[in-house]
Amino acid sequence: MKVIVLGAGLIGVATAYYLWRDGHEVEVLDRADAPASETSYANACLISSSRALPWPTPTAHKTVWRALTDSAAPMRIVKPLDPRLWKWGGEFLSYANDNEYARLTKAKLAFAKFCQDELQATLTETGIDCGYLQRGLLYVCRSEATLSAATARAELVAKHGYDVRIVSRDEAIALEPSLANADFVGASFAVSDAQGDSRVFTRTLAKFLSARGVKFRFGVEVSATLSMIDRGYGIYANREPVEADKFVVALGPRSFHFAKQLSLKLPIYPVKGFSLTVPIKDFSRAPTRGGICEDSLVAYCPLGDTMRLTTGAHFAGDDTTFTDRDFVHHRESFESLFPGALDWRDESKIERWACLRPMTPSSLPILTATVDKFGDGTLVWNCGQGHIGWTMSCGSGKIAADLVAERHPSFALNHMQKT
Template structure:
């Protein structure tokens, strides 16, 4: 079949891989000049299936006040009068109850673990080198409050079949010796989590697929479709028209406007985050693996054989911004430096400003925080989007499910609990 994949981020390129494996003739279209140029460009690089819990939860209502009033909170709402946010927020709050939290937690955690296994297989099959390792992540706690919350989370995920092992300060330092100069009180270890550079992975997979006959059309913007009855016949871009037997829309935040153009609604809101990549000054002082500080919610990951450190934080509801990456100011990056230094002092070359990379992009979040993996509106138009805060972890599993649906097979992952998405 002639398959057209819209978008060359993590979801689009992994979808192209799974469709190529099925023997389809695949073309991928993207408006940027390279793959992984938007949200997949500089995320935290953590494969953190153990943290695949839904954002709506019974405590969400109380968190909204802080998001509106505390300018230093990791989660902030800066554009309140936004019809898109009100609609999305209403749906989000409809899931913020104990029953839905339990149902969505089970579905999301199980799916994320399935996806992690699928990514591991893809890395093995393609031999792509992207700093991939799956030997656990350490989530550190600097207060008794966050350590108590880590214990609560560990017992919650254990009920759902995942493992998080809470350890005291001494044990955390044996796992991560560079934490010795920090004030941490303990940590939790997720032994099945991992890390890898998602931009390198996506771009290397693009090369790998190009060498095997997959066509990539860059610098081309998807504008719409031509349809006959309930089937898409072709995809229209600003430069060409592509005949299609099957179409997969993997447009990340761009899914919303594309859906509107073809008379559908995609319940995705862009939740902005800020990412820094800083050269390492003293390799003996950096962590061996990635992690998250449970108190400040900075995520960090050593990249490029430990020569650089990626640090990300922030979840800002700022509306849809013009342009393809988010706007930022120096103040948006103050939490990165202060909170990383508190954990790993004097490890990074903060003065080497010319080699520090600043970046901002938005997570394509659905209200339920489950991804959208479905055929919708047309018989042969599939959506693979809305993986939100955990799209690197979920990339290959999502693509595998889409390829199963297109083949008319029962999906490799039981989608029952994933179906009520939004």
């Protein structure tokens, strides 16, 4: 059948791969001029399945209060009066209790494991080199408080089959010698977590697919209309109608607006993060694997001769603007762990970027052929992977292809629905 995928980010291109494998005629539409030009452009590049934990924790109300009142907090509510945020926030807080947290944790960790396996299988089958490296990730703790939280988290994820080890300062330095000059108390080491360049993956996979008959059209703004008479819908590319047997919506944070055109309320809020890419000056001082500073929540990942640093979760609507001030924290935090590793002298070689995580209130992705009982199964939704869309890209793509084919999903989706 003919299937059109809307969006050529990580999720859209991964979906196109599984649809192509199923033998469909596949076309991918995107408004940008290349794949992975929005959120998938410069994320932290960590395949951090062991951290696939829901954001609505039982103590989330404290995080929300801090996000409203502390301008130095990594999570900040910048537009507190946004009605869309109120609706999203209400649903988010409805999950912030022990029972829901346990249910969502189980679902999300299991799904992340399935997704990482799928990603590895895709890399093997296509031969794509995106610097995928599975040497574990190190989450560094600079205080006893974060070490104790990391210990609790390691115990929690161990119940779901993840091997996360709490290591002493010396053991962490043995794993990552460039930490020798840093002031920290210990770390958690997630043995099966990995890293890889998500932009390289998306763009190389798109090239792989294009060479095998998948059509990509860029510079194409996608929109939709809903017929009030029969609730049928029309899809448009630059206002020209497009025809297919099925469509997959993979528009990342913009899926919300697309759904709105169909009178649907998709529970996705864009959560802004800030990404910095800096040349490495001294490899002996730089980390050899990715990780996160648990105290500042700055994530880092070596990508060839550059280092990617990301942090921040700002609830600021669709705004993707940034100023130099948004990146001060990245530099301070990284330099305190790995002093002298990066070359900050030449501004023209440093890339700043801000992009939006497509977050759902539950932190689980939206993978369904019906939203609000709308539709006849011809519109499949694959969006809302939030803070962990690189990790979840291939597993989500595979399930979307299952939904298109109307076959039993490869991962039991019913674990992910609200009970």
